Amino acid sequence: MKRAMIYVAGFVGVAFVGTLALAVTTGAGYESAEYQMVESDGAFEIRKYPDLMLVATESKLDSQGRDGSFKRLFQYISGSNEADQKIAMTTPVFMEGELGKSDVSMGFVMPKEIAAKGAPDPKREGVKLRTRKGGRFAVIRFAGKLDSKLAKEKESKLRDWMESRDLEGDEVVEAAAYDPPFTPAALRRNEILIRLKELPKKTENGESTTDSEKAQDS
Numbered sequence: 001m002k003r004a005m006i007y008v009a010g011f012v013g014v015a016f017v018g019t020l021a022l023a024v025t026t027g028a029g030y031e032s033a034e035y036q037m038v039e040s041d042g043a044f045e046i047r048k049y050p051d052l053m054l055v056a057t058e059s060k061l062d063s064q065g066r067d068g069s070f071k072r073l074f075q076y077i078s079g080s081n082e083a084d085q086k087i088a089m090t091t092p093v094f095m096e097g098e099l100g101k102s103d104v105s106m107g108f109v110m111p112k113e114i115a116a117k118g119a120p121d122p123k124r125e126g127v128k129l130r131t132r133k134g135g136r137f138a139v140i141r142f143a144g145k146l147d148s149k150l151a152k153e154k155e156s157k158l159r160d161w162m163e164s165r166d167l168e169g170d171e172v173v174e175a176a177a178y179d180p181p182f183t184p185a186a187l188r189r190n191e192i193l194i195r196l197k198e199l200p201k202k203t204e205n206g207e208s209t210t211d212s213e214k215a216q217d218s
Contacts, residue, residue, distance in 0.1 A: 019068055030091055044158065055108055056130050077108065090109045137193045138167060139191050145188070154190075155173050170193075
């Protein structure tokens with residue numbers, strides 16, 4: 001099975017950076033996707049995320065948002081939706097796509113209040129609402145300019161850390177970025193996230209569901 005990656009593109013090209021400079025600075029004061037910290041070990045963490053609502057569009061991995069993908073999403077939160085509603089910018093930006101493939105999905109997280117009420121449908125074709133399923137994730141946090149080489153390096157370190165703790169994760173890998181491209185690389189917050197396999201549920205007699213199923217089959 002091919003390993004999949006989720007990348008975060010740069011927020012947009014030079015022409016659009018001026019527009020975003022006030023809206024997306026270092027992320028201070030902006031709502032961030034909530035999660036529960038389960039474990040912290042230096043740069044490594046285990047987090048529990050709730051379901052998140054994203055507004056997403058197709059992008060090109062190598063375009064760094066300059067193919068119009070970021071602009072489409074920014075227009076949505078600026079009022080290009082069925083309710084003509086302005087929606088606050090949040091962090092992080094997620095990118096999802098298979099390693100080696102050019103087409104990926106860029107997504108903005110909807111603010112919690114908007115998600116609870118129901119986000120308005122997009123007006124533009126190619127922009128859609130979708131749910132990022134919650135669950136437990138192993139995470140590595142790091143600085144630098146996020147690219148394929150750095151993402152693979154950090155993924156490898158994260159998987160080694162998971163193996164040292166007997167944690168089993170999905171083949172799918174996510175990445176998230178919290179800062180615009182004009183932020184110095186050393187100050188950027190990037191993350192690689194791997195969804196952890198669900199823990200077996202316990203039955204009334206204390207057995208795991210896996211053990212119970214095996215006993216029934218024997």
